[in-house]
Amino acid sequence: MTAAPAQGRPTGTAPIRSEAHRLVPALLFIALVVAAVASLGTPLITSVATTFHVSLDSAQWTLTIALLSGAVATPVLGRLGAGPHRRATILTTLAIVVAGSTLTVLPLPFAWLLVGRAAQGVGLGLTALMMGVARDHLPEERSAATIALISVVSIIGAGVGYPLAALLAEFGGLRAAYGLGLLVTALALLAAWRSLPAAPAGRSAPVNVTGALLLAGGLLLVLFLAGDRSLWSRHLAGAVALAVAAVLLLCVWVVCELRTSTPLVDVRAVRHPAVAGANLAMFVGGSGMYLLLTLLTRYAQTPHSAGYGFGLTTFGAGLVLIPFSVLGFVAGKLTPRFRTRIDGPLLLAGSAVIVGGGFVLFATARSTVAELLTAMGVLGFGVGSFSAAMPGVILAVTPQSETSSAMSFNYVVRSVGYSLGSALGGLALAAGTPTGRLFPNDDAYTTAALLGVAAMAVTALAALALARRPAPETHPITAPPGVPGRGRSRRTGD
Template identity: 80%
Template sequence: MTGQPVGDIAARAVPGTRSEARLLVPALMFIALVVATVASLGTPLITSVATSLHVPLGSAQWTLTVPLLSGAVATPVLGRLGAGPHRRAAILATLAVVVAGSALTVLPLPFGWLLAGRALQGIGLGLTALMMGVARDHLPEERSGAVIALLSVVSIIGAGIGYPLAALLAEVGGVRAAYGLGLVVTAAALLTAWRSVPHAAEGRSAQLDVAGAVVLAAALLLVLLLAGDRNLWSRHLAVAAGLAVVAVVLLYGWTVIELRSTAPLVDVRAVRHPAVAGANLAMFVGGIGMYLLLTLITRYAQTAPGAGYGFGLTTFVAGLVLIPFSVLGFVAGKLTQKVRTRIADPLLLAGGAVVVGVGFALFAADRSNLTELFAVMGVLGFGVGGFSAAMPGVILAVTPRSETSSAMSVNYVVRSVGYSLGSAVGGLILATGTGPGRLFPDDRAYTTAALVGIGAMAITTLTSLDLARRGTG
């Protein structure tokens, strides 16, 4: 590949009327926002699930982990289907599955059914890449880039919307009422997609590489399990190391399968392009840092003051701390679009990483009052928003139009793995800083975690600057 997209021979179908074109953009934004919000519903409800369904906290934690796992597995498969002529059918079928999963979370069924419902909801995380493919195919060139960037931002800030809403509903009506929010909005998203998403332009064959999908699914399941289960490493180190080796072997085998396939799940050769590989590396390391800070702040805010720090906030009030994250993330996404004509996307990536690093530094320096946490969360949102808005531009600048969904689905898988590792790293550092017989970690553990986050964002910044030096994006 070179700096100009190659193989861009897909016919671009345009919505039939101006009204349809105007409705397409808000429809895409709404669908992306819904799937991100629904996936985040598990975060504030872990304690409520444990108490109301009488399961251990470790088991309740799977209501957050399972959708991430199913989303990581489904995303590349949906990205492949989204590159073919059956994209609309894939979108509608996926949303129907998400609605069915949402119904399972609401019904008064045993805990296992709740986990099954959350797994079905997580499949929807693969839809954002398909929304980007729709935007690139059906919107004018000068507008599609801005919409794709905002889709990337919307998929991030959905967590900031879902967290306080779910927490409020849980306090008022219980955990099933909170999950009821997911059922309502996913049903609305399905109706919106049915009315607004056009048929795909001609793309490559929709034939699915089943062998590649199965091997990749197994590898990703192992990677995310190893990233999310800290007890496995602390109590069964030999087993964890063995599973890590198996995951590496599976990923290598998957790469060989894709290179030999006539209809690969992912165009591995395209992923190896310096711009795409560098962007995915920046997303991976940056995702670790971004999610690490997000989890640090929410956990710190809810810690009882008896630990010597923290504010003892309820789940709902702690969720309100995410509002600056969502608002400033959206603002940063809009601003990024206005300056992209003057500043290269890799430099914007580096700028976003620097801002997130500043958020870590502020958190490490002083977190003695709630106002400072709101400020740090706002800085984090601004950095994440700018970073997310710039990311698609780096990848799509060297990606054929027909491969939009597939290329961005890989980036989203990388982001999911990075987020999982960020959560695991944060939990490991805080667990290490928790003394024998103590319920809460020492305050210094938060400072240590913040310093690790600064290191991650420094690596992300340097990777992005290297992309800019090479003239990519």
């Protein structure tokens, strides 16, 4: 017997094909743009420091502040996206990103550049909303493949934006590089205005303001502590105090979420073994993935005078990311096909092993650019597969109406994991840097790579433990006629 289609989902073959023809490219383009624009800070840090006459630590904030604002905005946008005003939320957020991109281009003081970068980072919260749109308005098989690709392009966006921004900065200056961000975000806003449908009727998702403020405060402290490595070495007592404050804020947030009838994140759903296991894998795995990504690009730019490295320019280092992006996209296209034969947790475990293989390659063979490109390609394929498999594990036990909220929480976990991975890599290299030298010893990269191998081993074990659990008897079903817009989870035996 054929199940009734969810409200808001096209019912005829021709409407489905017509809508998908416009909708899928728009969703992928928006997810790619917001990820690429947020990552623009990475290749431009040196240019920012020289253009604005600030220190490299200060220039680093052009990247950090975008990640911070994205992590804080993601759960709020996810909750708004679960309600009736999803289209307005997406358009307003993209308008904020365009305004921020304009500030980065105008000849304003450094403080305004940081404001613009913070506004650009807010766009990172749109990725989960793109998944919610796909799940609501595309046929089931098409939506699963589209959600997987959205997850992939949100990660490989850095590999796309990095070389383009570096090339523009090298030949046109800093403003030209940020001008690229303004152009593509304006195009993304136009694509959203023309292509994105309204959310299904009948939904209600009020934002718990108290919970949003508590989560924002806790995440700001966590990501700040992970990103500012000098704080731990110079002001240990202050760093510990901030860490305690972060834990307290997050604990109070959890209590608040459990007691309110309008939680920002459904904490009870997060406790589901599949969701909890997937988020644990995302946290540890994200740390390892970002650790290797930063190691490879930094190693490529290290001058020959250090006794290793290739002395590549910023643009050259950006080109090293091409195998990462290409193979990541290929893996994202292939993974949904494997998903029909292999359980999601097993795919996560296999992907973690592939990323771990990239670490092993980097640790044992990095004497030529070809070896570096090989390691980057292996990393891209593993990351692409991991990212494509992750949504399926979570959404298999998530009501359709809560897609944006559930994936938003997962992306917050990913952001924290990325920040931790970046911090771990920096600490490992700093520990291997002799006093008075600018660059670490070559062995420091091997040590950092071994940390990554350990992280991916933990990720694979967590995924395997999840796979060994009995198959859940919970599955999302669409809303029956007369109950618009609410996907439910049906459990047997409750």
